[in-house]
Amino acid sequence: MSLAAAAMDTNPTEPRPASATEADLAAARGVLAIESQALDRVAMSLGAAFLAVCDMLEQARGRVVVTGMGKSGHVAVKIAATFASTGTPAQFVHPAEAAHGDLGMITPTDAVLALSNSGETPELQAILVHARRFGIPLAAVVGRAPSTLADTADAALVLPPLREACPMGLAPTSSTTAMLALGDALAVVLLGRRGFSPTAFADLHPGGKLGAKLVRVHQLMHAGTGLPLVHVGTRMDEALLVMTRKRLGCVGVIDDCHALVGIVTDGDLRRHMAHDLLARPIEALMNPGVRTIGPDALAVEAVRIMNEQSITVLFVVADDRPVGAIHLHDCLKAGVA
Incomplete structure (x- = not known):
């Protein structure tokens, strides 16, 4: 029987067996448990390096440029958006585009926050060289040290050894969750340092349900x-x-x-x-x-x-x-x- 015929014989409305449903739920709960444990480990690892990164980003006279490739890049986009919405001007710069003209978005008044689980992402090289050439402060969230990114950065948040929630241990899961949470932690600390008020928050969130809740x-x-x-x-x-x-x-x-x-x-x-x-x-x-x-x-x-x-x-x-x-x-x- 061909694959097409087999697909036609399958009844898409037939309910999944109870055992399969329970297995799905158990797998999902297992993922959340593993990632929760990862966040606990990251929280316990915070110290002087975290404060150094906060100092660096707070002192930037321009913007915080957040960058990363692949899954780290998607996390970087969210971190930049969170910074911008909580009083820390920020933007995302794609590392692959940086070598083709987007380095002009990164000025000496900025600070760079680079994300890479391996610390060896080749696409980040142009940004790292640019930061060192023009004396731009460089912070990193990285999964390995020593590594190129950790060694190049002025301050690096090195993730503790984390178990990925993927059963093969390959897909970025716990590591990207940890990076995302660290970005939130940095944004909230900077929010507090800057005295970012609910009024200022409302000014940056005029639309949608959140904007309605902040109406005066x-x-x-x-x-x-x-x-x-x-x-x-x-x-x-x-x-x-x-x-x-x-x-x-x-x-x-x-x-x-x-x-x-x-x-x-x-x-x-x-x-x-x-x-x-x-x-x-x-x-x-x-x-x-x-x-x-x-x-x-x-x-x-x-x-x-x-x-x-x-x-x-x-x-x-x-x-x-x-x-x-x-x-x-x-x-x-x-x-x-």
Whole structure:
């Protein structure tokens, strides 16, 4: 029977035997266990060399140029992206392209972080020579020392002996996981050293779900003429008109110094319904314990407060004065949850 005929005889919808399924799960768990052990060994190996690499990358006046070939190259791309998104300007340079003009991307103000499990990747030679020629700081993440890369680098993170999760011990698995994790460790340490704030993080992540989580209150709040405010002493009939026009389901009460002293909501109107309601002064109904938030707070924090207090609006206060109001519905429309 031909291979094509054999393939046609196979029923692709036939479930795999339970024993085969269990074997698959056992193999997958084994991979994760081996790689977890590898990360533990790498963590225990950190010391002076790690701090030296951190110092070198932090002191770069330009960018951190991350490079590697093959699987190490794919890891290098991710590390460069993580650096760039956490306050350390970085870019990936392909080592094979470097010898054909891309060396111009690496300047004397930069620092190079080169990745190679063997430490003998021939494609890295052009970058290594360029770094030495122009006095560019060179750091390495390498699996073997001594090796060309480890010996050439100013500082090298040498991976401890690791067992690859591949059953043949050939495919880069534990080693690339270790390199990736070391890149994360470097990025987080540099983030802390640079004092990289949540505000700066938000500036670099304006899009997608992550960007929504980093939206600030002032970006969503109602302000100016959209803010429902009345003064102490205002009659409820006038306050009700303001509440209706602003369409936030509440009205804030301010004193002569424009400080927020209370709030009246739709629920308060229902609870105090009486024949003389509209003629009463607003302070007869207002709640003095107004929950507020600052304009620079994250919108997710506003959502948390509103959920905890079972309310739908928070007044935004700066210097003890109301500057806006943020509604739960506006947060949900913006993808903040």
